[in-house]
Amino acid sequence: MSKILIIEDDAAFCQMLQKFLTRNGYDVEVSFTAQDAKIKFAKSAFDLVLTDLRLPNYDGVQLLTDFKEINAKIQVIVMTGYAEVGSAVDAMKKGAYDYISKPFTPEEILMQIKSALNEEAVSKSNSKTDHTKKSGSVESSDSEDQVISGLSEASRKLNEYIKLVAPTNMSVLITGESGTGKEVTAKAIHDQSKRNKFNFVAVDCGAIPKEIATSEFFGHIKGSFTGAIEDKIGHFEAAHQGTLFLDEIGNLSYENQIQLLRALQERKIKRVGSTKEITVDVRIITATNEDLTEAVEQGTFREDLFHRINEFSIETPALVDRYEDLMQFADYFLQKANRSLEKDIQGFSEEVIAIFGKYHWPGNLRELQNVIKRAVLLTTGDFVEKETLPKEVHKTKEIDFSDEKFSKADYEKDQIVRALKQSNFNKSKAAKLLQITRKTLYNKINHYNLDL
Numbered sequence: 001m002s003k004i005l006i007i008e009d010d011a012a013f014c015q016m017l018q019k020f021l022t023r024n025g026y027d028v029e030v031s032f033t034a035q036d037a038k039i040k041f042a043k044s045a046f047d048l049v050l051t052d053l054r055l056p057n058y059d060g061v062q063l064l065t066d067f068k069e070i071n072a073k074i075q076v077i078v079m080t081g082y083a084e085v086g087s088a089v090d091a092m093k094k095g096a097y098d099y100i101s102k103p104f105t106p107e108e109i110l111m112q113i114k115s116a117l118n119e120e121a122v123s124k125s126n127s128k129t130d131h132t133k134k135s136g137s138v139e140s141s142d143s144e145d146q147v148i149s150g151l152s153e154a155s156r157k158l159n160e161y162i163k164l165v166a167p168t169n170m171s172v173l174i175t176g177e178s179g180t181g182k183e184v185t186a187k188a189i190h191d192q193s194k195r196n197k198f199n200f201v202a203v204d205c206g207a208i209p210k211e212i213a214t215s216e217f218f219g220h221i222k223g224s225f226t227g228a229i230e231d232k233i234g235h236f237e238a239a240h241q242g243t244l245f246l247d248e249i250g251n252l253s254y255e256n257q258i259q260l261l262r263a264l265q266e267r268k269i270k271r272v273g274s275t276k277e278i279t280v281d282v283r284i285i286t287a288t289n290e291d292l293t294e295a296v297e298q299g300t301f302r303e304d305l306f307h308r309i310n311e312f313s314i315e316t317p318a319l320v321d322r323y324e325d326l327m328q329f330a331d332y333f334l335q336k337a338n339r340s341l342e343k344d345i346q347g348f349s350e351e352v353i354a355i356f357g358k359y360h361w362p363g364n365l366r367e368l369q370n371v372i373k374r375a376v377l378l379t380t381g382d383f384v385e386k387e388t389l390p391k392e393v394h395k396t397k398e399i400d401f402s403d404e405k406f407s408k409a410d411y412e413k414d415q416i417v418r419a420l421k422q423s424n425f426n427k428s429k430a431a432k433l434l435q436i437t438r439k440t441l442y443n444k445i446n447h448y449n450l451d452l
C-alpha cells in the first residue's frame, strides 16, 4: 500500500482529501504545518507527498527542497492557488513531479497520484523525477510520444539547428524557459546522431544531493562507503558511446563541476573507491533555464566548464514566441490525453481556442499539456469547453483582444515593465520574476524597443 503525506493548513480540506485517498486504497497521514510534516517525514518512509505551496510560516518550495535532501526520489505534487503558476513552475524546477491548481476534483488528484506512483500506463516523459528514478540507467522513450516540429519561424529555426548539430560530436548547451522542450530537444539530437544505437542517459542535476553526486556520475565499488552494498556503474559508463544529458547543469556544486570537467577533458573516469581508470566516450548535452553567463560572472559556475559544454548553443522558444504552433501542440496533447485516459474527445470549442490564444503560458508546453489533460478528464461531451479550464488560464479574459497579436504583445510588454520596476530595473532580477533567461529578457526589450 503506497504511503502518502498531505500537508495543507486548511484542516477541513486536508481531512476530506485524506478520507478520499484512504477510500482509494492509500495509507495517508496529514500535517497542517511544515514543522509537523518534517517530523512525520523523518519518521516514516513515504512514497508521495502532496503539499500546499502556501503554508503558514514556511515556503512550500523550501519544504519540497528539504524533503528532496532527505530522499531524492520522493514524488512530490504541489497544490497551488489561483495565479501561482510561477511558483508551481519553480517547484517543478526543484524536482516536483507535477502541480495541481485548486480547486480540483477528487478524480484529478487521483489521476496525478497514480501517474506519479506509476500505477497507470501514463507517459512519464514529462517528469523530472523520472530521471532520478532512472539515474544510471537507460532512458526509455515512450513509443507513443512523438516530437512535434511546429509551424512557426521559431520552430523552423530550432529544427534546423537540431539537424545541423546532431551528426557532429559537439557539446550542446540548451537554454530556455521551463517546460519549453529542452529535454525533447536533447533527445532529438541524440536520435538524429550516429550515437542513437547507444544510450541516451538523462540526469537531473537539480535532484542529486551533492554528497552522492560523484558516485552517481562515476559509479562506485562495493564497500567504498557505507551503503555501497554492491558495485554500481555511474551515468558516464551508462552513456558510453551514447549521449549524457545533464539537465539543470547550473545546480551542480563547484566540486562536482571540477570532477565533470576533468572527466570531459581526460575522457576517463574512476569509480569511487577504485584506482582503475575507465575510458568513456560520451557526448554531452546540457540544459539550463538560468543564465549561466551570469553564474560565471558571479563565480558560481566555472568558466572553463561553461566553454567546454557550450560548443554550440540552442534556445528553445517560449510558447508566447511560437503562438502559430499552439493549436498543433494542443491537438497533439489532446490525443495523448485521450490515449492515457481512454477517452475520445474530438477537439476544443471555439471559446477554448480563443482563451488559449490569449493566455501567456508561463509554464510553456508542459503547462499546456497539463491543462489539456485536466480538461480531457473533466470533459463529458465531445469537445473541451471553457468550464474545464483552470482559473489562471482565464486570467486575460477581460482584456480587449480586438487585434490579438497586438494585445498579446501589449500584455507581455506590460509584464516586462512591471517586473523591471518591481526589481528596480535590475534585469537579472526581473528575468527571474518573469521566469525567463536574462538573454530572453534582453531580446524582448529590444524587440519591443523599450526605452529604459
Ligand SMILES: Nc1ncnc2c1ncn2[C@@H]1O[C@H](COP(=O)(O)OP(=O)(O)OP(=O)(O)O)[C@@H](O)[C@H]1O
Pocket (backbone or CB within 6 Å): 092, 093, 125, 126, 128, 146, 147, 148, 149, 176, 177, 178, 179, 180, 181, 182, 183, 184, 185, 247, 287, 289, 316, 332, 365, 366, 369
Ligand atoms: N516538440 C515536442 N513535441 C511533443 N511534445 C513536446 C515537444 N516539446 C516538448 N514537449 C512536451 O512538453 C513537455 C515539456 O518538455 P521538456 O520536459 O522537454 O521541457 P524542459 O524544457 O526540459 O522542461 P524543464 O525546464 O522543466 O526541464 C513534455 O511533456 C514534452 O513531452
